[in-house]
Amino acid sequence: MLADRLTRLRAQYGSALVTTGTRLIDLPFRYGMHLLIALQLTLDEVGAFYIVFGTITFVSGLGRLGIDKALTREMARALAHGDTASARASMIRAFLLVGLFSTGIAAIMAAIAWPLAVHVLHKPAMVPLFLIGAAIVVPQNITTVCAGALAGLHRVTLSQVVYTWLWPAAFCAMAVVFEMSDAHALTAVAASMVVSTLIGGGLLIASLPARRDDVVHAYTRPAPLVATGLSLFSLEIVQLLISAAPTFVLGIVAPTAEAGLYSIAWRVVLVIYMFVGGVASMVSPRFARLYALGDKAGLAQESAKAVGYALALAILPIALVTIESGRILGLFGPSFVGATLTLRILLIGQLAATLSTTTPELLGMTGYARSLVRVNTVALVILLAGLAILAPPFGAHGAAAAVTLTMVFSAIAVTIVARRRLGFVPLGALYASMRGRPAYHAAESATPSASEVQDIPSTEEARAELSRMS
Known part of the structure; x- marks a missing residue:
């Protein structure tokens, strides 16, 4: 047993x-x-x-x-x-x-x-x-x-x-x-x-x-x-800007020390993202195969399992960093304790990203990459506008607020898109599975339109890959 x-x-x-x-x-x-x-x-x-x-x-x-x-x-x-x-x-x-x-x-x-x-x-x-x-x-x-x-x-x-x-x-x-x-x-x-x-x-x-x-x-002409x-890079550029833009903008509008405070606070937050991102990269190919095979129930179950695992990894570190922010920053030196509020603001955004873990990958791997691009485009505008408005008067705190607003928007937006297009979201599927209910219900649009599709694998490719992985 x-x-x-x-x-x-x-x-x-x-x-x-x-x-x-x-x-x-x-x-x-x-x-x-x-x-x-x-x-x-x-x-x-x-x-x-x-x-x-x-x-x-x-x-x-x-x-x-x-x-x-x-x-x-x-x-x-x-x-x-x-x-x-x-x-x-x-x-x-x-x-x-x-x-x-x-x-x-x-x-x-x-x-x-x-x-x-x-x-x-x-x-x-x-x-x-x-x-x-x-x-x-x-x-x-x-x-x-x-x-x-x-x-x-x-x-x-x-x-x-x-x-x-x-x-x-x-x-x-x-x-x-x-x-x-x-x-x-x-x-x-x-x-x-x-x-x-x-x-x-x-x-x-x-x-x-x-x-x-x-x-x-029998291999066809290479793409x-x-x-x-x-x-693929269009989906990555917002993450690059979230990492790079705040310190650069702070370098323009604030003393260099503000950029230093923000940078260390951001690196502490990335400890949490490191685990969450690992779960997302692990399940992405599974999403693609299950969607190509038409297994929507399996897709919902896989996403529920992934978000549950991500939450199990992330919740305790988020709570620990929130409570002990000053002490953790003090490990980098006493001058970095001043970034405590900056770190806690960033943690709000990271919590939102954790709750929507694997949802962007779910959309990208199931043919809705163009919807994801549109979400990321709006997120980019929010990020740049937030930095322009909040960083000059509030320094590192303002830059952290701009990043958190961007991450909260992205989490809400991808959740809405997934619910409308796929009929479920990973967090909802997790809750349903814990209650013993079906995690998947028919979506408003179960199949992406021609304008939405962005190179998803064929059923034959998915079955061949599934056999190889087995």
Whole structure:
């Protein structure tokens, strides 16, 4: 009896626990990095570092345009048909495209470093920092493509290593050995990205399957990586701006120290998102398969299980951080205790995001990606307007309020869309399952219209993938 129950629990939650464990490895390295920065730099230097780091994170996204995610899908599709030649060709094309775009973005960043620091931020001392930041773009994006290719090869664990904690681990090693300033910290980031590129490239080469040119393949013409990447990147850009825009705007309208306070508060909040995001990435392909198979009841049950698991992971950390905000910020240094209110404001937005966990992925994987794009477009307007109105008078608190308003709107909007289009939302499905009621009811529009559909898998592809996963 006990053995059977353990077997069922393993089948239901085994993969989730592995994903959570992988995310836990990220914790000491990524947050060790932020802790070392806070402890070794002054508050003004912390602010300057995160202004540049956030800006580079955003512009790096413009250098890859979602091509890494498009490559993951394209390689997985090619390998499902045994077409290693097409998978390799797509990989080479992705590296060339991202290398070209990233080099252009890096050159533009280097060219605008002086006017950006002097005329926009009114901080001439930051010119060298932006020049160093420009050197981060190319290795960061090449590393990301390595991770995307590894995911396409179904080397998920290696992909997560390269995506998440490899370069922060290298940074921590450098930060312990060398003296840090804002310029030194950015240089260490650039060097860490180079190290990550070399290791990620080595892992990718070792993981590549042998060519099979003697096999006749049924694989169709590969999809254009740029067009596919752009459709996927449109869903990512709001998250990039939520991470980057507040510190940049604070750099313009407030003292650099305000950007430092906000940045550390935001990094504490991201501890919670790290687990929630892991659950969302884990269930996305399951949503796509279940929807393609027409299993709406299974889709509702899967989403209920996922949001329940996310809540179990997130509620206790949210409560702990809310109660002990000042003490947790004090770990980064006494000067950061002033961000306590900022952190608590951000936690409201994170709670809203947690309650709507997996709903954006549910819409994206079931053919309603265009509805999701519209929600994200409005969210982007709210974010930028909120920062423009609230950041100048209230500093870090105002920036946190703008981000929280954006996250609350997004949570409400995707919930309404999911309810109208699919007939359920994950949180409602969880509540129904706990009450012993059916989690799924017929939606107003059970099938997406032609204007809504954005490249969902066919039933045959879904069944083949389901067999392979089994």
